[in-house]
Amino acid sequence: MTITKSVTFIAKEGSEAKMKELLSAMVVPSKAEKGCIFYEIFQYENDKKRFMAVETWENETALDGHKASAHYAVYKSSYEPFCDDKYSDELEVLR
Numbered sequence: 001m002t003i004t005k006s007v008t009f010i011a012k013e014g015s016e017a018k019m020k021e022l023l024s025a026m027v028v029p030s031k032a033e034k035g036c037i038f039y040e041i042f043q044y045e046n047d048k049k050r051f052m053a054v055e056t057w058e059n060e061t062a063l064d065g066h067k068a069s070a071h072y073a074v075y076k077s078s079y080e081p082f083c084d085d086k087y088s089d090e091l092e093v094l095r
Contacts, residue, residue: 002037003063007053007088015082016048022079023051029071030055035062049084 011019023041030039035058044050057063066072079086 002056002058002093003060004038004054004056004091004093005088006091007055008086009051009053009079009083010085011049011051012082012084013049018082019049019051019079022075022082023053026053026071026075029069030066033062033066033069035059035065 009019009023020043027039027041030036036055037058038054038056040054042052042054044052055066057066
């Protein structure tokens, strides 16, 4: 069963460029991971402080592998000083 999530980040005032850099660095290595179906980072055009990661994984094992990756560890240890708020939602594809 696939897992699709959206993760919203709201950068602190003046930290938009650093947040963009940190999140953008996740795209290429995440897409190369086993079990990654979709992984993109979006920045809201009408609110440059707001970013959204949308990701789809083949299963829980693939998502766990992502969370255990070196690039995830770098992101996890680096984003908080630049982030005002973060929340995630699991999404269901309607068919």
